[in-house]
Amino acid sequence: MLILSRKMNEKIMIGEDISITIIEIRGDQVKIGVEAPKSVKVFRQEVFLAIKNENRAAATSADANLESLSGLTLK
Amino acid sequence: MDIKTKAMGTVSIVERQIIEIPAGFYGFEKYKRFALIDATQKPFIWIQSLDDEGLAFLAIDPFLFRPDYEIDVDDAALAEIGVSSPSDVLVFALITVPQDGGPITANLQGPLIVNKANNMAVQAVLSDAKWGTKHDLLAEFSAKGGTRC
Numbered sequence: 290m291l292i293l294s295r296k297m298n299e300k301i302m303i304g305e306d307i308s309i310t311i312i313e314i315r316g317d318q319v320k321i322g323v324e325a326p327k328s329v330k331v332f333r334q335e336v337f338l339a340i341k342n343e344n345r346a347a348a349t350s351a352d353a354n355l356e357s358l359s360g361l362t363l364k
Numbered sequence: 365m366d367i368k369t370k371a372m373g374t375v376s377i378v379e380r381q382i383i384e385i386p387a388g389f390y391g392f393e394k395y396k397r398f399a400l401i402d403a404t405q406k407p408f409i410w411i412q413s414l415d416d417e418g419l420a421f422l423a424i425d426p427f428l429f430r431p432d433y434e435i436d437v438d439d440a441a442l443a444e445i446g447v448s449s450p451s452d453v454l455v456f457a458l459i460t461v462p463q464d465g466g467p468i469t470a471n472l473q474g475p476l477i478v479n480k481a482n483n484m485a486v487q488a489v490l491s492d493a494k495w496g497t498k499h500d501l502l503a504e505f506s507a508k509g510g511t512r513c
Contacts, residue, residue: 327439327440327443328440328443328444329440330438330440330441330489332489332491336473336489336491337390337489339473339474339496339497340390340471340473340474340487340489340497341390341391342391342497343458343460343471343473343474343497343498344389344390344391344392344421344458344471344474344487345391346460346462347421347422347458347459347460347471348392348419348420348421349463350422350459350460350461350462350463351461351462351463351465
């Protein structure tokens with residue numbers, strides 16, 4: 290893990306194609322700009338973890354009694 | 365071809381039921397080949413791994429129970445599976461049946477996006493706070509005024 294400090298408007302490069310800019314610092318919130326190629330996915334960590342955990346829960350789903358949900362349809 | 369499934373024993377499928385997920389599902393990145401199979405209960409489907417018969421996800425078209433579902437899939441995800449036309453896109457939400465008997469939920473934040481034109485798929489991550497990972501199917505379906513046949 291690399292630990293470093295930046296001031297407002299300073300950047301960090303990750304490899305040649307990804308850059309992080311500190312856009313604004315206000316109280317305990319930092320506004321960060323991320324520039325990356327389309328092939329690189331960027332999201333908040335907690336969102337990524339939530340999806341991963343939900344996938345795991347879905348994969349180990351109990352045998353479903355889906356009868357209560359059968360025949361879902363719209364008016 | 366016949367395949368072994370988690371929930372339905374051996375099932376016969378055809379080529380066009382097979383999808384490829386190059387990046388895999390988050391947390392299951394090594395598994396890339398799946399078959400889409402109708403579940404015994406409509407309108408659910410199973411997304412069954414072809415590489416591990418014990419890995420399968422129950423799924424549903426999210427628009428069936430949330431007609432107000434609206435997603436803006438990022439270009440990177442669409443480019444990964446070569447989507448050139450919106451009419452080629454199929455969306456599936458993965459279903460979780462909790463072990464503790466709690467409500468059955470659908471993940472609307474991480475839908476599987478399938479490109480019908482080439483049968484490639486990607487799990488998208490939506491940043492709209494309106495869509496979470498645990499939407500109560502029964503509760504939300506009733507709320508949206510649906511009926512059951």
